[in-house]
Amino acid sequence: MFPQRLDSPLAYEIAKAMMDGFNRHYRLFRSESARAKHRFETADWHGQQRAQRERIEFYDLRVRECSTRLEREFKAGEQGMDVWQQVKLHYIGLLVDHHQPELAETFFNSVTTKMLHRSYFQNDFIFVRPAVSTEYIENAEQRPTYRAYYPTRATLGAVLLQLLQDFDLQRAFADLPRDIACVQAALQQQLGEVTLRANFQIQVLSGLFFRNKGAYVCGKLINGFQEHPFALPILHDAEGRLVIDAALFGEDDMLLLFSFARAYFMVDMEIPSAYVQFLRSMMPRKPRNEIYNALGLAKQGKTLFYRDLLQHQRHSSDKFRIAPGIKGMVMLVFDMPSFPYVFKLIKDYYPPQKDTSREQIKAKYLLVKQHDRVGRMADTLEYSGVALPRARFDDAVIAEIEKFAPSQLEISDRDADGQQEVVIQHVYIERRMIPLNIYLQEAFDAGPDDRRARAQIERVVLEYGNAIKDLVAANIFPGDMLWKNFGVTRHGKVVFYDYDEIEYLTDCNFRKLPQPRTEEEEMSGEIWYKVGPKDVFPETFGPFLLGNPLVREAFMRHHAELLEPSFWQAHKERIQAGYVHDVFPYEQDKRFNPGR
Numbered sequence: 001m002f003p004q005r006l007d008s009p010l011a012y013e014i015a016k017a018m019m020d021g022f023n024r025h026y027r028l029f030r031s032e033s034a035r036a037k038h039r040f041e042t043a044d045w046h047g048q049q050r051a052q053r054e055r056i057e058f059y060d061l062r063v064r065e066c067s068t069r070l071e072r073e074f075k076a077g078e079q080g081m082d083v084w085q086q087v088k089l090h091y092i093g094l095l096v097d098h099h100q101p102e103l104a105e106t107f108f109n110s111v112t113t114k115m116l117h118r119s120y121f122q123n124d125f126i127f128v129r130p131a132v133s134t135e136y137i138e139n140a141e142q143r144p145t146y147r148a149y150y151p152t153r154a155t156l157g158a159v160l161l162q163l164l165q166d167f168d169l170q171r172a173f174a175d176l177p178r179d180i181a182c183v184q185a186a187l188q189q190q191l192g193e194v195t196l197r198a199n200f201q202i203q204v205l206s207g208l209f210f211r212n213k214g215a216y217v218c219g220k221l222i223n224g225f226q227e228h229p230f231a232l233p234i235l236h237d238a239e240g241r242l243v244i245d246a247a248l249f250g251e252d253d254m255l256l257l258f259s260f261a262r263a264y265f266m267v268d269m270e271i272p273s274a275y276v277q278f279l280r281s282m283m284p285r286k287p288r289n290e291i292y293n294a295l296g297l298a299k300q301g302k303t304l305f306y307r308d309l310l311q312h313q314r315h316s317s318d319k320f321r322i323a324p325g326i327k328g329m330v331m332l333v334f335d336m337p338s339f340p341y342v343f344k345l346i347k348d349y350y351p352p353q354k355d356t357s358r359e360q361i362k363a364k365y366l367l368v369k370q371h372d373r374v375g376r377m378a379d380t381l382e383y384s385g386v387a388l389p390r391a392r393f394d395d396a397v398i399a400e401i402e403k404f405a406p407s408q409l410e411i412s413d414r415d416a417d418g419q420q421e422v423v424i425q426h427v428y429i430e431r432r433m434i435p436l437n438i439y440l441q442e443a444f445d446a447g448p449d450d451r452r453a454r455a456q457i458e459r460v461v462l463e464y465g466n467a468i469k470d471l472v473a474a475n476i477f478p479g480d481m482l483w484k485n486f487g488v489t490r491h492g493k494v495v496f497y498d499y500d501e502i503e504y505l506t507d508c509n510f511r512k513l514p515q516p517r518t519e520e521e522e523m524s525g526e527i528w529y530k531v532g533p534k535d536v537f538p539e540t541f542g543p544f545l546l547g548n549p550l551v552r553e554a555f556m557r558h559h560a561e562l563l564e565p566s567f568w569q570a571h572k573e574r575i576q577a578g579y580v581h582d583v584f585p586y587e588q589d590k591r592f593n594p595g596r
């Protein structure tokens with residue numbers, strides 16, 4: 001297989017053009033991310049959201065651009081295997097000393113799979129695993145990946161001040177010494193009365209993390225063998241001056257900040273793998289694919305996820321099964337018990353009350369991907385042509401797909417290794433959660449006298465209402481608010497995952513139920529009033545949601561306003577007036593001054 005000689009000048013030209021294509025992509029991606037700082041400084045919130053949305057499209061545009069060029073200039077798709085093998089080797093050569101080799105390899109995979117027929121590139125041409133290491137890549141630029149500061153207890157305040165000033169934010173703080181004093185107190189509390197060791201230091205990533213109306217300093221405090229990850233959110237106060245809003249500590253706070261249910265950060269990074277490595281040291285349990293995703297490098301996230309999935313298959317023996325819970329009407333959902341994700345296919349057939357189509361459902365999922373997910377909507381990875389071993393499927397799953405989504409299924413020995421494979425045309429993959437109906441049922445089963453179960457119901461109903469309120473503030477009407485459409489995460493957060501009926505709040509009409517005018521209307525079991533396609537009657541939510549008395553009691557105590565049309569209408573009007581809501585990826589009690 002390995003070519004003995006690199007004797008094709010054309011192969012070099014193709015590799016070079018491919019590399020130019022990637023470099024252009026990363027340059028554009030990076031400068032868009034870098035501009036987030038200016039948008040933050042000038043409070044351009046709509047611009048920030050637009051850029052977050054548009055940046056998602058960059059990758060596919062550049063892949064298309066590059067394959068068109070390769071086709072036009074080199075007829076690359078028609079070249080033989082010998083040329084393509086040399087292209088790959090030249091490309092590897094060009095990656096030596098490159099600062100984003102792992103992303104460039106993925107770009108190579110995207111372009112080649114787009115240009116070459118599947119049977120042609122079976123794993124010989126693409127990078128099935130990295131060929132070039134990302135370890136110890138150094139930055140020749142002025143700005144290193146992270147900066148280290150060496151305070152003593154006496155100089156901690158002054159050092160923190162310097163650390164903040166080094167970010168060179170072009171907007172005044174309301175009172176930086178006041179904020180620094182709060183951070184200092186929080187750091188000291190975190191450290192406790194321990195002896196400061198020789199290596200005592202603070203390391204911070206040199207790029208700020210921007211998202212929505214916030215900027216975040218991310219770093220860690222190191223003392224001896226102890227490491228304390230932290231993040232400092234910087235916001236604008238009511239007068240538009242900067243404030244440090246909180247000091248977040250520990251892996252759990254970081255995981256909430258970097259959650260899969262939030263929009264991607266904008267960070268100006270020369271060496272993304274070094275950022276990932278640093279962030280991984282702050283959150284050792286978070287898979288690298290999710291960290292790449294959180295940084296907006298979604299394609300790399302997808303690549304790594306797929307490699308993780310294949311590796312998991314090799315080191316496990318359980319089977320894909322129908323996901324626990326109430327089956328979806330439009331989505332067919334399966335999972336593998338040992339793997340914490342679910343796989344969701346759009347069905348070919350759904351009941352008549354679901355007046356939708358594959359295209360419309362895909363558009364809703366895309367809407368969610370591009371929207372700020374405010375910690376309340378699960379992110380999805382979208383794949384086409386996923387091949388999984390047939391032997392690893394329960395027959396019930398195959399029967400279900402054959403019945404409801406036959407257009408999505410092919411069973412064949414595609415890679416000619418003697419094993420049957422299930423090839424799924426199109427699938428969304430997302431983090432598995434505990435469906436809220438199952439979570440509640442477990443508490444109901446424990447009985448009303450069980451204090452823990454009652455507390456569990458109270459907490460999760462409160463969380464459920466908060467989830468809806470966060471979605472509302474972000475201009476999302478979930479459509480179908482039944483318990484089964486929400487999941488509970490490892491951190492006890494309630495997250496929405498059923499997107500087929502989602503709408504922008506600003507597109508909905510929130511109406512009061514009309515009063516019946518005649519006895520006939522009053523007694524009618526049917527809906528006697530006219531209902532437009534975007535009409536919503538919040539007063540009707542109760543009967544669907546609040547059958548259980550414990551649930552009802554908790555809901556009415558915390559969230560009765562969700563049953564009032566005026567609540568929804570007021571939010572709609574605020575959003576229409578251009579207001580961009582603050583989203584806090586941490587609890588209010590973590591804020592230094594919640595009233596600010």
Ligand SMILES: Nc1ncnc2c1ncn2[C@@H]1O[C@H](COP(=O)(O)OP(=O)(O)OP(=O)(O)O)[C@@H](O)[C@H]1O
Binds near residue numbers: 324434487497498
């Ligand atoms: N992320 C997830 N984690 C765990 N279970 C999930 C997840 N997503 C979906 N499920 C399970 O699959 C079922 C169907 O999923 P989903 O609600 O997305 O489908 P749907 O067809 O849109 O539903 P509906 O019929 O309400 O429109 C859920 O009720 C739940 O039991």
